[in-house]
Every structure is written in structure tokens, then in C-alpha cells.
Amino acid sequence: VSVVWKSDNTPKTYRVGGEGCVDVIYTRVKGTASGRVYYPDHLPVVDVVNPGQILFKPGDKVRVNLALDNFKRLQEDNADGWKDSMKECIGELGTIVQMLFQGKSCRVQYMNGKIENINRAALTRVHTFTQGEAVTILSDSTKVKELQDGHGGWNDDMKTALGKNGRIVRIDQDGDIRIKVEDKTWIFSPVCINPMDNQAVAKEIPAIPPAECVDSDVDSDVADTQSNDVAEAIAQLYVDMLRGMPGHSEGAVSIVQAAGQGDLQAVKDWVKNNPDKIDQKIEGKTALQIACYEGYVDIVRFLLQNKANPDLKDSEEDSPLHYSAFGMEHQTMVELLKAGANANIVNKGKQTPLHIAVGKKSPECVKVLMRHKADPSFKDSDGDTPMHDAITQQCSFEIIEAVLGSPKARHEENNSKGFNVLQWAVMKNAGPAVNVIIEKNKSVVNEQMSEGFTALHIAAANDHVEIASALIRKGECNINATDKDKRTPLIICVSQGHTRIMEVLIAACCEVNAQDNSGNTALHVAQMKKSLPGLIQMKQEDKNVGTKIICALLEAKADLYIKNEEGRTPLDLMEDETIKHFMIMLSEKAKAAKFQTTQRGVMIPSDWVKMDRGEQYKRVLLSSDGGNGMMEKEYQMVAEKFKKTLGQAKILQIERVQNPYYWECYQLKKLRLEQQYGGSGCSNEKELFHGTLPTYVDVICKDNLDFRLAGERVGTLFGKGTYFAIDAKYSDLYSQVDKEKNKFMFLVKVLCGKCALGDTKYSRPPPVDPKNPTSELYDCCVDNVDNPRVFCVFDRNQYYPQYLIKYK
Numbered sequence: 001v002s003v004v005w006k007s008d009n010t011p012k013t014y015r016v017g018g019e020g021c022v023d024v025i026y027t028r029v030k031g032t033a034s035g036r037v038y039y040p041d042h043l044p045v046v047d048v049v050n051p052g053q054i055l056f057k058p059g060d061k062v063r064v065n066l067a068l069d070n071f072k073r074l075q076e077d078n079a080d081g082w083k084d085s086m087k088e089c090i091g092e093l094g095t096i097v098q099m100l101f102q103g104k105s106c107r108v109q110y111m112n113g114k115i116e117n118i119n120r121a122a123l124t125r126v127h128t129f130t131q132g133e134a135v136t137i138l139s140d141s142t143k144v145k146e147l148q149d150g151h152g153g154w155n156d157d158m159k160t161a162l163g164k165n166g167r168i169v170r171i172d173q174d175g176d177i178r179i180k181v182e183d184k185t186w187i188f189s190p191v192c193i194n195p196m197d198n199q200a201v202a203k204e205i206p207a208i209p210p211a212e213c214v215d216s217d218v219d220s221d222v223a224d225t226q227s228n229d230v231a232e233a234i235a236q237l238y239v240d241m242l243r244g245m246p247g248h249s250e251g252a253v254s255i256v257q258a259a260g261q262g263d264l265q266a267v268k269d270w271v272k273n274n275p276d277k278i279d280q281k282i283e284g285k286t287a288l289q290i291a292c293y294e295g296y297v298d299i300v301r302f303l304l305q306n307k308a309n310p311d312l313k314d315s316e317e318d319s320p321l322h323y324s325a326f327g328m329e330h331q332t333m334v335e336l337l338k339a340g341a342n343a344n345i346v347n348k349g350k351q352t353p354l355h356i357a358v359g360k361k362s363p364e365c366v367k368v369l370m371r372h373k374a375d376p377s378f379k380d381s382d383g384d385t386p387m388h389d390a391i392t393q394q395c396s397f398e399i400i401e402a403v404l405g406s407p408k409a410r411h412e413e414n415n416s417k418g419f420n421v422l423q424w425a426v427m428k429n430a431g432p433a434v435n436v437i438i439e440k441n442k443s444v445v446n447e448q449m450s451e452g453f454t455a456l457h458i459a460a461a462n463d464h465v466e467i468a469s470a471l472i473r474k475g476e477c478n479i480n481a482t483d484k485d486k487r488t489p490l491i492i493c494v495s496q497g498h499t500r501i502m503e504v505l506i507a508a509c510c511e512v513n514a515q516d517n518s519g520n521t522a523l524h525v526a527q528m529k530k531s532l533p534g535l536i537q538m539k540q541e542d543k544n545v546g547t548k549i550i551c552a553l554l555e556a557k558a559d560l561y562i563k564n565e566e567g568r569t570p571l572d573l574m575e576d577e578t579i580k581h582f583m584i585m586l587s588e589k590a591k592a593a594k595f596q597t598t599q600r601g602v603m604i605p606s607d608w609v610k611m612d613r614g615e616q617y618k619r620v621l622l623s624s625d626g627g628n629g630m631m632e633k634e635y636q637m638v639a640e641k642f643k644k645t646l647g648q649a650k651i652l653q654i655e656r657v658q659n660p661y662y663w664e665c666y667q668l669k670k671l672r673l674e675q676q677y678g679g680s681g682c683s684n685e686k687e688l689f690h691g692t693l694p695t696y697v698d699v700i701c702k703d704n705l706d707f708r709l710a711g712e713r714v715g716t717l718f719g720k721g722t723y724f725a726i727d728a729k730y731s732d733l734y735s736q737v738d739k740e741k742n743k744f745m746f747l748v749k750v751l752c753g754k755c756a757l758g759d760t761k762y763s764r765p766p767p768v769d770p771k772n773p774t775s776e777l778y779d780c781c782v783d784n785v786d787n788p789r790v791f792c793v794f795d796r797n798q799y800y801p802q803y804l805i806k807y808k
Contacts, residue, residue: 718758
């Protein structure tokens with residue numbers, strides 16, 4: 001709502017909250033005749049539910065405001081320990097460039113380029129950047145160039161932006177900031193950016209048009225679940241108010257106050273004098289509701305014995321059982337259910353106590369409710385069942401098993417978006433949930449959404465490889481099911497450039513020549529750009545992977561000469577004569593089964609150039625100018641991955657590395673991991689970057705990356721292994737220039753398998769079960785288990801340096 005105040009006639013925009021509450025937004029601080037002292041900068045927004053917890057993120061400006069002894073004591077508890085050089089951090093403004101060890105430690109960079117790993121408890125946040133904010137870029141080109149290493153790189157064109165003001169277009173997940181200065185947008189490290197204090201100057205900088213603003217990835221379903229947390233926060237404030245009231249005197253305290261303070265004797269005295277008012281309400285809440293929320297089992301038991309109503313609701317229609325769920329108090333739940341409380345009672349939002357218990361991620365409460373016949377298939381007003389909620393909330397396996405594995409679970413129930421429980425689990429990449437559902441109810445694996453999509457179509461659209469493998473192997477799904485447009489999962493994944501899931505489907509012997517309602521096969525579609533409905537696709541991947549897809553389909557005997565409805569074959573769609581010739585040659589090889597293999601039978605990639613006998617390795621220069629069609633596509637594929645986060649760098653050349661021995665070692669290791677983890681596609685294979693020194697380039701091409709050199713340049717923060725990064729800009733930090741100021745980086749195939757949080761003391765991955773001396777080990781270590789960006793691998797058979805990129 002927009003409000004114009006009489007005092008200054010300036011319109012202000014406010015949000016309207018529940019029951020008529022509105023935001024209070026201060027614009028200036030001045031003396032007042034009445035009212036108390038407060039700190040307006042620290043006023044919380046109304047929907048902050050954890051005001052005591054400060055959540056840092058990459059890009060935040062921070063400072064150590066502690067005495068030296070206190071700082072040192074905190075650092076001694078930190079993974080990276082204390083160094084004497086850290087005393088220089090006290091009082092200095094720094095910028096968080098990376099969160100480490102699940103957010104317990106922060107990697108902070110200072111203006112002089114120094115980087116320290118600091119315990120988050122030692123930091124005070126000074127400023128956090130927001131999209132659309134006006135900022136100023138540092139003017140010192142030497143300093144900025146140094147600080148840009150690992151944060152998008154540097155080129156001389158960026159000098160035009162230095163010292164200027166601009167606005168933030170986007171804040172990347174790793175904290176790097178895209179800033180529009182005049183008519184150009186640049187990626188800068190947050191260390192190079194300062195907030196603008198002069199608001200008059202800030203107003204003169206043009207706002208970013210909505211079409212240019214790109215939000216960070218946010219799961220709307222997670223946001224939707226926060227309303228319960230806000231409701232609970234309000235209830236908690238009320239309970240805290242009751243706790244803070246003075247102690248009772250005879251007749252002066254209500255039963256609700258006594259229950260809120262946990263005073264059993266006061267409750268007994270009140271009930272003795274007022275037996276007919278046991279369900280009295282204050283602010284719409286009963287003593288039983290408050291006692292259930294707080295977990296006062298003795299008070300709950302006494303109230304129920306004295307005929308308190310176990311199903312009485314408050315103004316939001318929450319019952320005592322809902323209050324127990326909000327408070328995660330399973331013992332009060334037991335007392336209520338013994339007294340006959342309705343396990344499936346609903347509030348205003350049509351949520352049962354099970355909805356709330358799932359939302360609070362309380363396995364004890366969930367199990368109590370399931371034992372008392374709570375319905376996991378009951379839909380709330382948003383159309384979600386507790387089963388859908390458990391998947392959205394990424395609940396523990398205990399909860400998933402209790403709710404989705406229940407005999408009462410109806411997995412065919414759809415939510416408001418049209419997904420049944422299995423389809424929703426596939427969409428959310430919830431592997432444990434998928435496995436539980438398949439084990440209990442295989443009949444849902446081939447169920448179709450209104451558009452005809454099956455669970456396998458959804459997995460194919462989103463490149464959920466392990467789930468696709470489980471649907472095929474355990475669920476025995478129809479791998480050639482078609483949607484309303486007669487598209488198979490293979491056609492879907494090819495249209496989106498998902499090579500890994502394509503390999504899984506081919507390995508499962510899917511029909512490679514199936515045609516959609518336009519007569520197109522996967523080989524037709526590989527040469528077209530196709531989009532999918534956002535309904536079944538969370539995120540689109542790079543589609544410039546034509547080389548790999550065409551090769552894989554032809555190796556699987558895809559037919560070059562099938563005509564679509566327009567009478568065109570896959571060969572007709574290819575305009576490049578060089579690629580046409582290659583496709584015909586590869587198709588003939590596939591028919592004759594004449595593919596080149598290593599001595600142990602591992603197939604050599606069909607696009608490798610021929611190597612001379614005795615030649616250990618070969619570096620093949622890829623064409624970027626159209627001289628060789630397939631090589632040009634391959635070049636574009638690698639360049640696009642590199643430019644995604646290092647767009648300001650200039651690529652000088654890209655070479656393919658052909659090393660049959662290490663390729664064979666890598667493929668055999670991949671086969672072993674796939675067998676260990678559930679079949680084709682289950683090795684968690686990724687393409688990652690590795691920055692290196694110019695002197696190591698030939699050694700790596702010949703003898704692979706050597707983890708024994710770990711720590712020489714990058715340290716051993718996550719273990720004594722070889723390090724890889726998802727983003728080229730991060731690996732750029734560890735690439736060093738040669739005499740001509742050129743840098744080198746490898747794009748590497750890496751088998752990540754199961755990942756554990758790294759530690760500097762690890763010389764191999766930790767055991768999966770620390771209590772079992774013969775336990776299997778994890779396969780690699782990472783910086784963050786939930787969202788890994790950096791990988792540390794200890795086995796050289798788990799990686800293969802596929803491409804060498806030379807750039808500056």
C-alpha cells in the first residue's frame with residue numbers, strides 16, 4: 001500500500017500484514033518529545049523468524065571487532081586455526097568470498113589481496129549487497145586486476161568502469177556481482193565494490209529495467225513453507241510474554257498464564273476454584289494449547305484428566321495437537337492422542353498436525369502421529385499432502401520412510417501443480433523418497449501427468465541421472481513411454497542437451513529411432529533447439545553439446561535416413577558438409593561394429609583423431625573458425641562452459657587431450673562406481689575445471705594430474721588431493737601466467753561418487769560409517785555437502801583431463 005504522510009507529503013510504500021499490521025519504515029532519525037531510545041538500523045522485518053541468528057553469505061562486507069585474545073581463542077576452535085598474521089584483520093574491512101565447512105567458517109579477502117579463513121563467530125557484518133543497489137567500483141586498476149583472480153577475470157576493457165558508479169543487476173550464488181555501468185554489464189568481485197553512502201548521487205543512477213534483473217535461484221516451494229514458521233514465531237512471542245509476567249498470588253493469575261509459566265500447582269489451584277472454566281482463553285488460546293506447545297507433560301495430563309477439550313481450536317483453528325507439532329513436543333502429543341484427540345483435525349489452512357510436524361522436520365512427532373492413524377494423503381488448502389511436503393522440505397529419511405512408506409500412503413495423489421508423489425519426488429531430485437515409493441508401489445511409475453509426462457520424462461528433462469537409473473532398474477518403468485506429443489524420455493533429454501541421462505537410456509536399450517508426432521527422432525531433435533514447459537523443468541542446461549549427442553546416438557545405431565513429417569532426414573538437417581561426412585562414416589562403423597578399443601576393450605571416443613602406434617598421448621587443436629564442423633561444435637561446447645563464469649577472459653585456443661591409457665583407467669573406474677551405486681549413470685560424473693602452471697601442462701597431458709603435488713599452490717583445506725571447481729573463475733585463481741602472460745586451465749571429467757565434507761587432515765576420503773573399521777570410504781571431499789563448488793579427489797583414476805584451454 002502507498003501512503004502519503006502529511007508531515008512531508010512524500011509517498012511511502014508499505015506491506016500489509018495479518019490483522020491490519022503494516023511495516024514501519026524510518027527515513028531519518030531526529031529528536032522526539034516522547035518514545036524510547038532504539039536503534040532503527042536493527043529493526044527486524046516482520047517476517048524474520050530467527051532474529052538472533054545472523055546468516056552470512058558471499059559478498060557481505062565484514063569486520064573483526066574483537067580484542068586480540070578473544071579473536072585468537074575463537075580461531076583456535078576454527079578448522080584452519082590461528083596464524084599470527086591474522087591479527088592484522090582486527091578492525092579491517094573485508095569481504096566474504098566463500099563459505100566453508102557448512103557455513104561455520106568464512107573465507108574473507110581484504111583490499112590488499114590477503115585471504116584468511118575466519119570463524120564466523122568472530123565476524124560482524126557491516127553491509128550486505130542487494131539487487132538494484134547503487135555501488136561504486138574501485139578506481140585502482142592494479143588492485144582490481146589482482147582482486148579479480150577467481151572472480152570473473154580481467155580484461156583491459158574493464159578499465160572504463162573503474163571508479164564509476166553503477167547498479168547491481170545480479171548477485172551470483174558465489175557472491176560475485178554483475179554491475180551495470182552506463183550501457184555495459186561487468187562481473188566484479190565484491191571486494192572491488194563499495195556501497196554508496198551519498199543517496200543523492202545514488203538516485204541519479206538509472207534503475208535496472210525489470211527485464212534485465214535476474215534473481216538468484218530460489219525454490220518457491222521452500223518460501224511457501226515459511227508461513228508456518230511465522231505463525232509459530234508469533235505463538236512463541238505470546239508464550240514468552242506469559243513467562244515474563246509476575247508470579248501469581250491467590251486468584252490473581254489465570255490458568256493460561258500459569259500454564260505458560262509451567263506452574264503445575266497454580267494450574268491445580270485455579271482448576272479447583274474454577275472447574276467449569278478449564279478451557280478459558282486469553283488472546284484466543286487455552287491453557288492446554290500453551291502447555292502442549294511448551295512440552296509441559298504433567299500440566300497437559302492434569303488438564304486432560306479434568307476434562308479439558310483435546311480438540312478445542314484457537315482463532316486460527318489450530319488445536320492442541322497442532323500446538324504440540326509446532327513445539328515439536330511428541331510427549332504431549334502422546335497424552336492428547338490417549339485422551340482421544342483427532343489425529344487428522346485441520347486448521348484454517350486445512351493442515352493436519354502431520355502437515356505441521358513434517359514442516360518442523362520432527363521425526364518423533366511424525367512417528368507418533370503415524371502410529372495413531374494420521375493420514376499422509378490428506379490435502380491442505382494449497383493442495384499439498386504431508387508426503388509432498390516431506391519431499392519439498394527435504395526431510396530426513398526417518399520422516400520420508402514413516403510418511404511415504406505408510407500403508408495409508410496414496411502415492412497417486414496429485415498436488416495443485418498436477419504432480420503425484422513419485423513425480424514430485426523426481427522433480428525435486430529426492431532419491432530416497434523415489435526409492436521408498438518404488439519399493440512400496442511400483443504401479444505409479446508409469447502414471448502420466450495431464451500433458452502425458454511420466455516420472456522418467458521429468459527425470460530426463462532435469463538430468464536427474466541417479467533417479468532415472470532407479471526408475472529403470474528398480475521401478476521397471478517403460479523407457480519408451482510417450483507424452484501427448486509422442487516424445488519419449490530420450491527425445492526429451494536430447495532436446496535439452498542432457499548427455500548423461502541420454503547415456504543411461506541408451507544403456508537400457510531404449511528405442512533410439514522412436515518418432516514424435518512431427519516424425520522427428522532423437523537425432524533430428526539433436527539438431528534443433530527445443531524448449532520444455534517450465535512445469536516439468538526446473539533449470540535448463542547448456543544445449544551446445546551437439547558433438548557428444550550426435551556421436552552417442554550414431555554409436556547406438558540411430559538411423560540417418562528416417563524422414564519426419566516434412567520429409568527431412570537427420571542428414572538433411574545438417575548443413576555442414578564436413579559433419580555430414582563424419583555422421584555417415586560413424587553410422588557405417590556402428591552398423592559394422594568397427595569401433596576402436598583399448599587393449600582391455602574400452603571403447604575409444606569416436607571423435608578422436610587417429611594416433612600413431614607407440615604414441616602415448618596427443619593434443620588435438622580444435623577449430624573455432626568453421627574449418628572442421630565437428631571440431632567447431634566441440635570448441636563451442638568447451639568455450640561456452642568456460643565463458644559462463646569467466647566471460648571477461650579471452651580464449652586463445654582449446655585442445656583435446658587424447659591419452660588412451662588414462663582414458664581406459666578412467667572408464668574402468670567409472671564402471672566400478674556405477675556397479676557400486678546402482679547402475680549406469682550413478683557415478684556422479686561431472687565436468688570440472690582445474691587451473692595449473694604453464695610448466696605442468698605437458699606433464700598433465702602425458703601422466704595425468706598428480707594429487708601428490710596437493711598443497712603446493714592451493715593448500716589442503718579439504719584434504720591432500722587434487723582440486724577441481726565447478727566454475728572456471730574459481731580455478732582461474734590457481735592458474736599462473738607464462739612469459740607471454742597466457743594462462744592454462746583443464747576441463748576435466750571427474751567421478752565424484754559419494755561426497756563428504758573435507759578436512760585439512762584427510763589424506764584419503766573419510767569412511768561412510770566411522771564406527772565400522774571396514775566401512776566403505778566416500779569417493780571425494782567437498783567444500784559444502786549441500787551445494788558443492790570445490791571437489792578434492794584422492795584417486796587419479798577418478799579424473800581424466802579432457803580439454804586444455806589457453807587464455808588470457
